[in-house]
Amino acid sequence: MKSKFISAEQAAALIRDHDTVALMGGGGGLMEATTLFQAVEQRFLSTAQPRGLTLVHALGIGDKQDRGLNCFAHEGLVRKVVGGHWVWSPRMQQLAREEKIAAYILPAGVSSQLLREIGGGRPGLITHVGLGTVCDPRHGGGRMNASATEALVEHITLDGREYLRYKPYGVNVALVRASAADEDGNISFEHEAANLDATALALAARSSGGRVIVQVRERLPRGALKAREVRIPAAWVDAIVLDPGQRTSYDIPFDPSLSGELTGAARAAADAEAAAQPAEPFSERQAIARRAACELVEGAVVNYGVGVPDAVAKLVAQRGELDRVYQTIEHGTYGGQLLDGTLFGYARNASAMLDAPTQFDFYAAGGLDLALLGFGEFDALGNVNVSRLGGLTVGPGGFIDIAQNARKVVFCGTFAAKGVQLSTGDGQLRVLRQGTVQKLVPRVEQITFSGPQALQRGQQVLYLTERASFRLTPAGVELFELAPGVDLQRDVLACMGFTPRLAASLSVMPAAHFRAVDEGLGALSGR
Known part of the structure; x- marks a missing residue:
């Protein structure tokens, strides 16, 4: 031929x-x-x-x-x-x-x-x-x-x-x-x-x-x-x-740990090296990740989205708990240590790699126990927007396929954007300056996740921020938890575009989530 x-x-x-x-x-x-x-x-x-x-x-x-x-x-x-x-x-x-x-x-x-x-x-x-x-x-x-x-x-x-x-x-x-x-x-x-x-x-x-x-x-x-x-x-x-110069990524010529080719001692050494990488500096991103990690349960099939959720994946890896959940991403990968930022979608020493359509089949059929995803904004009905922000076409990626089909969905993100100044690391959270971009809005610009549809499907839905935690109820979004040091009226309600329901008894997040050193608090650790 x-x-x-x-x-x-x-x-x-x-x-x-x-x-x-x-x-x-x-x-x-x-x-x-x-x-x-x-x-x-x-x-x-x-x-x-x-x-x-x-x-x-x-x-x-x-x-x-x-x-x-x-x-x-x-x-x-x-x-x-x-x-x-x-x-x-x-x-x-x-x-x-x-x-x-x-x-x-x-x-x-x-x-x-x-x-x-x-x-x-x-x-x-x-x-x-x-x-x-x-x-x-x-x-x-x-x-x-x-x-x-x-x-x-x-x-x-x-x-x-x-x-x-x-x-x-x-x-x-x-x-x-x-x-x-x-x-x-x-x-x-x-x-x-x-x-x-x-x-x-x-x-x-x-x-x-x-x-x-x-x-x-x-x-x-x-x-x-x-x-x-x-x-x-x-x-x-x-x-x-x-193309003899073809690279694994824009910046990585070739890495066999990313293609899942390492086995035995070489794989163990690569895992140990990755686990020894220093944690990123503490910020509200880690505080949210620690709170979200409390929703993980032993043996759960989990998907991590981009943004704050990838900090949860990193936290699980640093705590040595990767083998206690079945970690997946929509690219078709199972297990391994997820990379983040521009390398989201890569995993070191993955345990399996499937074609993406097959992975999405698994998701669509209800295979996910828990999805941890980011949000651009959400509203009083529990609708979430990640697909169109500030008039720009962003697109959902795998967000809709994942969020719509997981038994439990935990949206993770900062309470506000642009100009926010916070002080934390000592067990408290203080809001020094409010952000100019509101993310909890009266009505989302576009519906990428439907709160009413989620209620019909019987999904559990949480919305976790560094200041407060919310959940979806048949009566709308309910605020049920505050960060220690946060003033409910000044730092939360006055900065929202809608008035949420208030739980009969407001909880306070553990101070450990807001300390510079991770104390390992979470469901997987049994604490």
Whole structure:
């Protein structure tokens, strides 16, 4: 057979005007086909082609500067984006704000699963995920600006139950990232830090009559890969681009602990090194994490979101309690020590790596006992917004898939933003200056989590901040706990956009949460 290996420039030339292009990746460069992305950008800047592309992606891709989705953020190159998370590409967010593209969001799990359904030739994805949120056509259908006029989803009823049907579309090109390809074109993910939705992308393009273009680091001889090491068969692959400089992340050339390849003594040594890393300086972020850790129970299946929740994951690791819960993230990873910040989505020495659509299947079926997630703002009905903040398209990532399906949801975040000054570390919390951005609002800008829907589903829902803790009740949001040193009226009620119910007896958070040294207080430690 003719060799499938071509240059990045030749690969970029395979994309035609108005194609629908499926992208994959996560923040920090996770499984991102950077060389392919840059080749498409350079072709457009040099020739003004291709034009009018539609991009689809499940997770955030980029570095907030010039990589990832930013490569496509040029007026004329793209006409429509259906993205799970946009925050890593401020330039694409700006194009959406200026109505220069049609902007949509879908839950990350829905996006990945829909690609799998497209790959199987089925009539879209029928699911309960997204009901009552911004993705429900009764609340916008995922449209994020006036230019977004198409109906991507419809509300349906089957056997007396409500569902959403996310409509299928054709995929002309899938830009996939993997570790290695043999001479025949068989693809391996062996050295990757996740699987994400690579297989679903490739299958969707193949089934649509489109092209599957794969970027890899290694070119292997025929027969070098064992059959079980092949994640995308050669029959699905149209072109392969070799990038010997491909990195695990933007900043990490290669780390076998991130691809789950270490075993035995080498793995134990890496675990010990990671556990010995110094804790981040104490702040209200750690105080919230300590309070949230009290909600963990032995043997629970847990998901940690980005932001304050990743501080909870770090706290559990520092306390040596990683093996007492089943830790998961939506990228498909189980166990290990989660990285945070720009490397959220990576885990050192994970115990398992699944394809993201399968992980989201597990979530959608109710597999999560507990989800610890961040929030942008929440209101009196318990609705939470993380998808549109300050008029900018942010997107939910896996938030909707996770929050809607966990038995218990704990939202963690600071009480206010911008200009807040606090004093803590001695067992008390003092508010020296209030923030200018209110996060507990009369009505959220957009519903990414529906409080009323959660009550119908029978979920337990908490909202934890450094100043006060709230819970969702049939009568609305109830305040039930205060931080030591906080004045209820001055520091909490006067700074909220709604008046919460007050519990019959207000509790005070343990002073240990507000001391500079962690005292290990939490349910897992039995204290």
